[in-house]
Amino acid sequence: MKWGKYTPYILLIPTLVIIILFIYWPAVSSFMLSFYKVSPFGDIKIFVGFDNFLNLFKSKTYLNAIKVTVIYILVTVFSVIFLGYLIALLLDNKVFGVKFYRTLIFTPYAISFTIAGALWTFMLNPVAGHINYFLNRFFGISANWLTSQPFALISVMVTSIWKMLPFSIIFYLAGLQSIPEEVIESSIIDGANNWQRIWKIKFPILSPTTFYLIIMEITHAMFDSFGIIDIMTRGGPVESTTTMIYRLYLDSFYFQKTGEAAAQSVILFIIMCFITFFYFKFGEKSVHYQ
Amino acid sequence: MKRFVMLLVSVLLLAGLTFSVTTIEFWHAMSGQRVPLIEDMVKDFEELHPDIKVNIQFTGSYPETISKLIAAVQSKNAPHVVQIYEIGTRIMIDSGVIIPAQEMLDKDPSFDIGVLLDPIVNYYTVDGKLYSMPFNSSTALLYYNKTLFKEAGLDPNKPPKTYDEFLEYCRILTKKDSSGKTVQYGFTWPTHAWVFEQMLAVADAPFVNNNNGRTGRATEAVFNNEAGIKIFKLLDQLNKEGLIINTTHEDWSAARQNFISGKAAMLITSTSDVQLFEEGLKSNNYELGTAFLPVPDVSISGGPVVGGASLWLIKGHPDNEIQAAWELMKFINNEEQQIKWHKGTGYYPVRKDAVETLHYELFYAENPNYFTSLLQLLLAKRNYNTAGAVIGVFQEAREIIENAYDKMVAGQMTPEKALEWAENEVTKLIKDYNKFYQ
Incomplete structure (x- = not known):
């Protein structure tokens, strides 16, 4: 078979058609819609220019959603990275039954976000849940975990951390196991103690993993948090758990405000562009690759 | 072939x-x-x-x-x-x-x-x-647990009629254990603005202007009226005294669970659950009672929407x-x-x-709870207030009212402030929506 000049392009056509239909075209129409006010059934469109964006940044509701998202991302990503690394260190030890522990610890990863939300909703039920039962039993305290501030946000964050933790443990564990024995041995000979080995030697060696995980966890927290929030709190109380993605869902699918929702998706798009940009720009330079 | x-x-x-x-x-x-x-x-x-x-x-x-x-x-x-x-x-x-x-x-x-x-x-x-x-x-209905009424010394055949009675009953029905933890609440609900709309109509008050949007397109919310404030004040009081279990917004099933398990003695939710509660309460050895929604005062009588x-x-x-x-x-x-x-x-x-x-x-003779719900509807006053509001932004209006409720419960706003805020926000939404159809 002879390869003509255009053969590669012909072979690319099927992929291109699908990408254009399902990714580029919707993206372009989102951009266009963000400049309109759209009636619920989409039959009436009023051009409003940048009003949708301006109104978003003037609206307390949206500013609050940004605040909640920032808190949510900072807390969950930091905890997932930090705890993930520590647990991976423990699992890296050769103790009896370590494979069993590993399997147990990885299970949340196999569960979907929605099911994680449902599980924790059961446990956090104010009158029949396990968590209040034990708290009340041992400390004589209890809380309305999902319906009062600030507990609702805390509950949602804990659930997300629980759910996302295995992902970082897997990566850290793989990284730890691939650190050459010589490095560790020479550090012992040089007299570094355990603490120094963990933070001054192993952690820097794993910096590519850390960097990759931070990016991944940010995207997780931005977009996948939706399932957990929808199941556990529906964004309440007083919007204290309404993140940007949940706000987008509400405006688009509950309130039929297509224009405003499109503007929000453009904002999320821009944020993701920044994250990707930083990933490529600094990811290569400042991270130590072995 | x-x-x-x-x-x-x-x-x-x-x-x-x-x-x-x-x-x-x-x-x-x-x-x-x-x-x-x-x-x-x-x-x-x-x-x-x-x-x-x-x-x-x-x-x-x-x-x-x-x-x-x-x-x-x-x-x-x-x-x-x-x-x-x-x-x-x-x-x-x-x-x-x-x-x-x-x-x-x-x-x-x-x-x-x-x-x-x-x-x-x-x-x-x-x-x-x-x-x-x-x-x-369906409409909203007041469900109550007759067994818990009896235990608390209340007449199971006399459900509360006015807000004052309702509050008093909630106080009697709320029980604490020796450590001060509440083991039984007077009331629970799905934390749904629909209940507010129902109680507003029962108090014979409008939700939006232009006769609830039925003689012309509604242009303003008007639920921040005397009747609305009384409802918010009642809910506020229930929260302040710890007589109510709130659920997350619009969580029908959590409210059902609270009521079926006997954690709450009264519940306002949809009449469409009569069958579910008949069975649910029976399986927990409770007896179900149903009643009309309470009114602010015996002199007022509207009806559910x-x-x-x-x-x-x-x-x-x-x-x-x-x-x-x-x-x-x-x-x-x-x-x-x-x-x-x-x-x-x-x-x-x-x-x-x-x-x-x-x-x-003889279905209604044998199933009085079905009859209560039907009777409440049939005996209702027929006017624009009980016909119900017609607006295009109802779903979001409900979210706003529920948020106003949350703000009141969290102590950030007084009942009057919360309702005023909600009314303004809903009016804004209505005006925005109407721009499409001018």
Whole structure:
């Protein structure tokens, strides 16, 4: 078979058609819609220019959603990275039954976000849940975990951390196991103690993993948090758990405000562009690759 | 072989001519134990009309169903009949994609609208036109646990009537253990603004202007009135004294659980749960009681607003399919099906003949709780306040009212401030929405 000049392009056509239909075209129409006010059934469109964006940044509701998202991302990503690394260190030890522990610890990863939300909703039920039962039993305290501030946000964050933790443990564990024995041995000979080995030697060696995980966890927290929030709190109380993605869902699918929702998706798009940009720009330079 | 194929083709063609089957799509939002009920209805319909095939589909919750309908309409793939919740009425009228039920009724002498219960017809009639076919109608109802009433020394046959009595009952019914932890609450609810709307109508007050949007498009919210404030004050008091369990927003099932398990002695939720509570409470050895929604004062008497959903006919389909869809809508609405539906759920039978038949069968004598819910509806005052509000931004208005409630509970706002804030926000939404239709 002879390869003509255009053969590669012909072979690319099927992929291109699908990408254009399902990714580029919707993206372009989102951009266009963000400049309109759209009636619920989409039959009436009023051009409003940048009003949708301006109104978003003037609206307390949206500013609050940004605040909640920032808190949510900072807390969950930091905890997932930090705890993930520590647990991976423990699992890296050769103790009896370590494979069993590993399997147990990885299970949340196999569960979907929605099911994680449902599980924790059961446990956090104010009158029949396990968590209040034990708290009340041992400390004589209890809380309305999902319906009062600030507990609702805390509950949602804990659930997300629980759910996302295995992902970082897997990566850290793989990284730890691939650190050459010589490095560790020479550090012992040089007299570094355990603490120094963990933070001054192993952690820097794993910096590519850390960097990759931070990016991944940010995207997780931005977009996948939706399932957990929808199941556990529906964004309440007083919007204290309404993140940007949940706000987008509400405006688009509950309130039929297509224009405003499109503007929000453009904002999320821009944020993701920044994250990707930083990933490529600094990811290569400042991270130590072995 | 060739001959055989020819024969088969001609037989199929012949069969096709004699039974040309019309296929229609029917989307609904009924989940759980209501799915088999509604599927049986469709099966009965298909048996009666072998030339019509109905593709029945569960399309998620009410808001999800409306979202899917919008997507389907835009991709020119709309169903024929779709079940839309009551507060979607304004959006559906404005959508321009529907055939008002009135148009079909005017052409069809076999159906007299007089057979439907007045309050239900009133709800779905806007500007003098019936827009959709009533199907599953409900209102809010006060459910209470007679066993817990007895334990607390209250007369189980005297449910509270006014807000003052209601508050007093909640105090009596709330119990704490030795460590000070509340083990039984007086009241629970699904933390749903729908309950607020119901109580507002029971107090005979309007939700929006222009006679609740029924004599002209509503332009302002007006629920920050005396009646509204009294409701918020009552709820505030219940929270301050720790007599109420709140759920997350619009969480019907959490409220049900609180009530069935006996953690709360009273509950305001939909009449469509009567059947569920009859069984649920019995399995926990409790006895169920039902009562009208409380009023601010004995001198005031409005009535609950019809909630639930109705069936809408979507245009843009061939005539034979529209006709088939109309037959389905009438069938679901017929006496026998409505009786089955009523008994299986607690939603009202939307027809007078169904109520009559049920009475002859002694159904209401044997099931007083079903009777309470029906009686509350039938005894209601008939005016614009109890007909219910019609606005296009209802779903978001509810979120705002629920947020106002949260702010009040968290102590960030007084009941008056919270309601004033909510009213302003909802007015803004209404004005924004109306820009499309000026």
